[in-house]
Amino acid sequence: MKQFASIILLVVVIFVLSSTNPGRAEYIDWINHKTMDKSSNLLQKGILSLAGKPIFDAGTKKSDYFIFSIYETDFSDVGMGKVKSIGIFHQFIPLSSFDKQ
Template sequence: MKRLASIFLSLFIIFILSATNPERAEYIDWINHKAMEQSSNLLKKGFLSVAGKSIFDAGTTKSDYVIFSIYKTDFTDAGMGKVTTIGIFNQFIPLSSFEKGE
């Protein structure tokens, strides 16, 4: 009986994790908002509010593992660096902050 309960609990946890795995569009909104928060330049904030989502969408790759996703955004060409983020439980957890490229 304990084994059956463990199996049901595991399946329930996997279901919850997969149901709360955030989508790419949510990540693009989140990273755009974070970039605008970090910028102190009004011109840069204005640019991000107009074209930020399409720029972040073009520079982002998503690895979907069903129960979570890993997003990698690379802007070394623009001088902003790279950021790696895990998406789980409808939240985004940065694994690395913007790292300046060489």
């Protein structure tokens, strides 16, 4: 009986993790807001609000592992290096810094 309960619990946990795995559009919105928050220049904020999403979408690579995803965005062209984040439970956790690497 304990083994059956453990299997049911495991199935429920996997289902919850897979259903809360955030998508690419959510990540693009999140990274756009994060970079706008880090920007101190009004011109940069304006450019990011107008053209940020397509730029981030083009520079982002997603690795989907069913229960979580890893996103890597390349900011090398603007001197910020690469940003790597994990998406789980509809949240994003930066694995590398937004600062210059």
